[in-house]
Each structure stands twice: as C-alpha cells, then as structure tokens.
Amino acid sequence: MKFSVSGNVTDDEGEALIGVNVYTSDKSAGTVTNEYGFYSIKLPEGKHTLIYSFIGYNQHEERVDLNQNKKLNIRISEETKSIEEVVVSAKRPDGNVTDLSMSTIQLQPQTIKKITVLMGETDIIKSIQLLPGVQTSVEGxxxxxxxxxxxxxxxxxxDGATVYNPSHLFGFFSVFNNDAVKGIQLYKGGIPSEYGGRLSSVLDVRMKEGNTQKFHGTGGIGIISSRGTFEGPILKNRSSFIISARRTYADLFCHLLLIP
Structure with missing residues (x-):
C-alpha cells in the first residue's frame, strides 16, 4: 500500500521556493515543487528518508515512517560558499541553448529598482517599456x-487573475506596487497555450505571500507619490498577511490649480 507525503517548501522568510528537488535517499521516487512551493510524492508503507535540495540552499533530510497520508512542511536555509576562481570562455552560439523558451524576459524587484524611470518613481510597466521590442506611444x-x-x-x-485595466490616472501610474511584487515574466512571443486570448504579449505578475517569520515593513516618499508595505505572520510558520498601498499627490496638485 502506498501513502502520500505532501507539503510546502519555503525559505527562512517564508517565501515559497519553486523547483525544489524532493526525492528518497535510494532515488526510487522523486518530484519537484510547483510555482506555489507545493509538492506531493507517493511512497510505500514503511520508513523512508526524504531529501530536499535546491541550488543555493542547504540540503535537508527528513525521516518519515509512513502508515497513513502525511503533510510535511519544510523550511530550508540559504547556503554560503566560498568558491574558487571561475574562468569564462566563449562557445559557439548553438552550444549555449539551454531553454526552448523564446522571447521571454524575467525581472525581479531588485532589478526593477535599479532602472531609472520618469520622476524617479519605480514602476513595473514603465520599466518594461525600456526592454527590447517594447514601446510606448506617449512619454509617462x-x-x-x-x-x-x-x-x-x-x-x-x-497571480493568474486577469487585470483588465493595469493603470490609473489616465495611464500615468500602473496599479502594481513594486514593494509587494515577487517577480514578473514577460512573453513577447511563443506564448504558452495556457495564456490564450491575446495576440501581442503576456505580462505575468506574481505577488509576495507575506513573511511567515516576523513582521517587516518598507516604504518610501517620492516626488509624485508615496508608498508603504507591511507584512508579517498571522500564525507563525503557517499563515501570513501582506498590506501594500500607494498614494499619489495628483489630486492635491489639481486642487491647488483650481484655487482662484
């Protein structure tokens, strides 16, 4: 008889880890975590040793004695290594093909913050407009x-839900707060069949799940807007919340202009 072992794999801050290898010590069965950090593996009744491995993180081993279905949430920590000198050499173009995905660009919040945009305000869509193959008709x-x-x-x-109007204030601001975004992916061509209904491109934005370990807040005051994000655990290691808001000064400026 076989039973299932399932759960979520997260890092020290409670963020889900995608693509973690989960397998038995004898390598008779294995799987990987999905985009939400969830895994499920079926094993025969008895004692097993599960190994969780991910690049840049310490390998974790967990021993289980199966006589029923079991839920097992795992947290793995980042690994720090001192490496020797690396020599980079060029290869033929056809030797560098490692992925069949074409015209796909992934951006992380840290990368977006380094891109200079209008009025110094970090904005996901305005950052995308600076990428090759992407244009904007009106500045701002x-x-x-x-x-x-x-x-x-x-x-x-x-997070998989369609956003029909990704901007406000006549298109001057996008609706996304960069402080609450986990990552974005832009498909400019070769769009997967799961993203049907559009001819030009797909912009997939993923939000943070919230910190399940401790309370944490970030914010900033800019020339044309201010923003703030607060996150923390509801039940430690089990559930979390994240609150993010952004306030522009456009209505205040308009009010001043209308004063006789």
Whole structure:
C-alpha cells in the first residue's frame, strides 16, 4: 500500500521556493515543487528518508515512517560558499541553448529598482517599456506596445487573475506596487497555450505571500507619490498577511490649480 507525503517548501522568510528537488535517499521516487512551493510524492508503507535540495540552499533530510497520508512542511536555509576562481570562455552560439523558451524576459524587484524611470518613481510597466521590442506611444504613459501590437492585445495577469485595466490616472501610474511584487515574466512571443486570448504579449505578475517569520515593513516618499508595505505572520510558520498601498499627490496638485 502506498501513502502520500505532501507539503510546502519555503525559505527562512517564508517565501515559497519553486523547483525544489524532493526525492528518497535510494532515488526510487522523486518530484519537484510547483510555482506555489507545493509538492506531493507517493511512497510505500514503511520508513523512508526524504531529501530536499535546491541550488543555493542547504540540503535537508527528513525521516518519515509512513502508515497513513502525511503533510510535511519544510523550511530550508540559504547556503554560503566560498568558491574558487571561475574562468569564462566563449562557445559557439548553438552550444549555449539551454531553454526552448523564446522571447521571454524575467525581472525581479531588485532589478526593477535599479532602472531609472520618469520622476524617479519605480514602476513595473514603465520599466518594461525600456526592454527590447517594447514601446510606448506617449512619454509617462503606462501603456505598452510589443512588436507593433496594440495595448489592448496584451494580457496582464496578477497571480493568474486577469487585470483588465493595469493603470490609473489616465495611464500615468500602473496599479502594481513594486514593494509587494515577487517577480514578473514577460512573453513577447511563443506564448504558452495556457495564456490564450491575446495576440501581442503576456505580462505575468506574481505577488509576495507575506513573511511567515516576523513582521517587516518598507516604504518610501517620492516626488509624485508615496508608498508603504507591511507584512508579517498571522500564525507563525503557517499563515501570513501582506498590506501594500500607494498614494499619489495628483489630486492635491489639481486642487491647488483650481484655487482662484
């Protein structure tokens, strides 16, 4: 008889880890975590040793005695290593192909913060407009055009849900707060079949799940807006919350201009 072992794999801050290898010590069975850090593996009744491994993290071993289905949440910590000198040499172009995905760009919040944009305010869509193959028709607008397509031919997703209007204030601001974003992926071509309904591109935005270990807050005051993000555990190691907000000064400026 076989039973299942399932659960979530997270890092020290409680963020889900994607692509963690989970396998038995005898390598008779194995799986990887999905985009939410979840895994499930079926094993025969008895004692087993599960190994959790991920690049850049310490390997973790867990012994289980199965006589029923079991839920096992695992946290692994980052690994610090001192490495020797690395020599980089060029290869033929066809020798560098490691992925069949084409025209796909991934950006992390740390990368977006380094990109200079209008008025010094960090904005996901304005950062995308600086990428190859992406254009904007009006300076300061958050609409974007990919390889000659129209703005309404782009599919914008937030954690898998369609965002029909990704901007506000006549397109001057996008609706995404960079402090609450975990990562973004832009498909400019070769769009997977799961993202149907658009001709030009797909922008997939993933939000943070919140810190399950401790309370943490970030914020900033800018020229045209201010923002703040607060996250922390509801039940430590089990559930969390994240609150993010951004406030512009546009209405205040308009009010001043209307004063006789």
């Amino acid at each position: 607008s958050s609409g974007f055009y990919v390889r000659g397509g129209n703005a309404d031919q782009n599919l914008v997703l937030l």
